[in-house]
Amino acid sequence: MSVATAAPIAAMVGNAPIAIGFGNGIHAPAGFLAATIVLALFALGYSSMARHITATGAFYGFVSHGLGRVVGMGAGALTTLAYVVFEASLAGMFGFFAAQFAEARLGLDASWIWFSAAMLLANAVLTYFDVTLTAKVLGVFLVTEVAMLLAVAITVVTGGGGPEGWSLESLNPLGAFTDLSGTVPDPAGNGEVIAVAGSAGIGLFFAFWSWVGFESAAMYGEESKDPKRIIPRATMAGVLGIGAFYVFVSWAGLVGTGPERSIALAQDTASAGEIFFGLAEQNLGSWAVVLFEALLVTGAFACGMAFHNCASRYIYAIGREDLIPGMRDTVGRCHSKHASPHIASFVQSVIASVIVLFFFATERDPYGQLFALMAILGTTAILVVQTLAAIACVAYFHIHHRHPETAHWFRTGVAPALGALGMAYVIWLLIQNASFAAGAAASDPVFKIAPWIVGAVGIGGVAFALVTRAIAPERYDVIGRIVLDDSHERA
Numbered sequence: 001m002s003v004a005t006a007a008p009i010a011a012m013v014g015n016a017p018i019a020i021g022f023g024n025g026i027h028a029p030a031g032f033l034a035a036t037i038v039l040a041l042f043a044l045g046y047s048s049m050a051r052h053i054t055a056t057g058a059f060y061g062f063v064s065h066g067l068g069r070v071v072g073m074g075a076g077a078l079t080t081l082a083y084v085v086f087e088a089s090l091a092g093m094f095g096f097f098a099a100q101f102a103e104a105r106l107g108l109d110a111s112w113i114w115f116s117a118a119m120l121l122a123n124a125v126l127t128y129f130d131v132t133l134t135a136k137v138l139g140v141f142l143v144t145e146v147a148m149l150l151a152v153a154i155t156v157v158t159g160g161g162g163p164e165g166w167s168l169e170s171l172n173p174l175g176a177f178t179d180l181s182g183t184v185p186d187p188a189g190n191g192e193v194i195a196v197a198g199s200a201g202i203g204l205f206f207a208f209w210s211w212v213g214f215e216s217a218a219m220y221g222e223e224s225k226d227p228k229r230i231i232p233r234a235t236m237a238g239v240l241g242i243g244a245f246y247v248f249v250s251w252a253g254l255v256g257t258g259p260e261r262s263i264a265l266a267q268d269t270a271s272a273g274e275i276f277f278g279l280a281e282q283n284l285g286s287w288a289v290v291l292f293e294a295l296l297v298t299g300a301f302a303c304g305m306a307f308h309n310c311a312s313r314y315i316y317a318i319g320r321e322d323l324i325p326g327m328r329d330t331v332g333r334c335h336s337k338h339a340s341p342h343i344a345s346f347v348q349s350v351i352a353s354v355i356v357l358f359f360f361a362t363e364r365d366p367y368g369q370l371f372a373l374m375a376i377l378g379t380t381a382i383l384v385v386q387t388l389a390a391i392a393c394v395a396y397f398h399i400h401h402r403h404p405e406t407a408h409w410f411r412t413g414v415a416p417a418l419g420a421l422g423m424a425y426v427i428w429l430l431i432q433n434a435s436f437a438a439g440a441a442a443s444d445p446v447f448k449i450a451p452w453i454v455g456a457v458g459i460g461g462v463a464f465a466l467v468t469r470a471i472a473p474e475r476y477d478v479i480g481r482i483v484l485d486d487s488h489e490r491a
Helices: 002-006 008-022 025-050 058-067 069-106 112-126 131-158 173-177 200-209 214-223 227-257 259-265 274-283 286-319 342-361 366-399 409-443 445-471
Strands: 181-185 193-197
Touching: 002 008, 002 131, 002 214, 002 227, 002 286, 008 025, 008 131, 008 200, 008 227, 008 259, 008 274, 008 286, 025 058, 025 173, 025 200, 025 214, 025 227, 025 259, 025 366, 025 409, 058 069, 058 214, 058 286, 058 366, 069 112, 069 286, 069 342, 069 366, 069 445, 112 131, 112 286, 112 342, 112 366, 131 227, 131 274, 131 286, 173 200, 181 259, 193 259, 200 409, 214 227, 214 286, 227 259, 227 274, 259 274, 274 286, 286 342, 342 366, 366 409, 366 445, 409 445
Parallel strands: none
Antiparallel strands: 181 193
């Protein structure tokens, strides 16, 4: 479930070419390696907390225990916002790719809104039932897209590399901080050269962006067997597994296509996908290109469904605390048979549908605006919360001195502290490169108000906690404190 939120095929086909063409050039794989190291440091502390705190509202509970209920409520509000808009964002991507595929391969000319609506409906239906049903559906899609990307990458290795050799320099971690500059041959093969330039910050930002959602493993603890053992392992395996996969596949795509040709192709969105599509056709055949296009559709669907589950569980986690009387019996209630947060899931479906319909009614582009703008909005919120979670880990073990048997100077101290610094750096990268990431949508009013929305939601959560503490202290005491082993972690 957590790996599906990272959407590996979208990360490679969508983000890697941007890092190559406008970021750190041939060192884009090193950018993914640098992101792996930073996120692994973060995950060391995060998974250590997961051994003691099992809560559906993972970030919400972790930050509440480490930094207090007031900050925790702000973190819970921001995380809910992020996952809520991520589903709408992926509905835009799915609708865009599905409409393109249907027209090109099936001869069906239909508006993207119908495909997006079908995705939202499918998410609502599937998540009504036990979580294992969703996991099985996502598993099929995820395994297929990972297998396809690995197949292309392996053909590069077994085929002896690419036209310019192996380019092992692409894996030098220091290269992640190198700006792209120089000239490369025109991919048209006319003998001319084109000047290229990029910023390492852009490459690093898109590398980190490719991991959004990996932390969601912790929110399934209450629905898993032996969560104290499974969730920490799943979190670390997810970070390291995704990282190794991204580094290998991005490097293979670069090598197989040729570093200079990859940079040239990445300069144009119309040809950027050829870094992987071209290899697939060259090494596997034309059928692989068709399958690649189909997997972009199913990958977007899987990612959207995973985020629907995330959003539903956060709405449920906050609702069951009954901070506003009546929430426990509505969005905070599980299905009696399937144990799914079915009412919270329905609420999430309604919110996501309203967002999607707004973008459709205002004639905005499903990919360039709906996907891009909601992804940037959600990423901004989740990066802030990740930073707070890393700091909360240090506070939980070393300031509040909880569970000294687990506390360790590096694993729960230095590592999450470095992870917090890394997350803060990525937030700075986002601020610096948000307009570039938004592309043509940077002039959209939604883009301009996005930071204000994040600020308002975060401050609103803090204000709500402060008001609750003043007028209903008994409710305030419950904020972020409902966990699987309630009596053990209540204080």
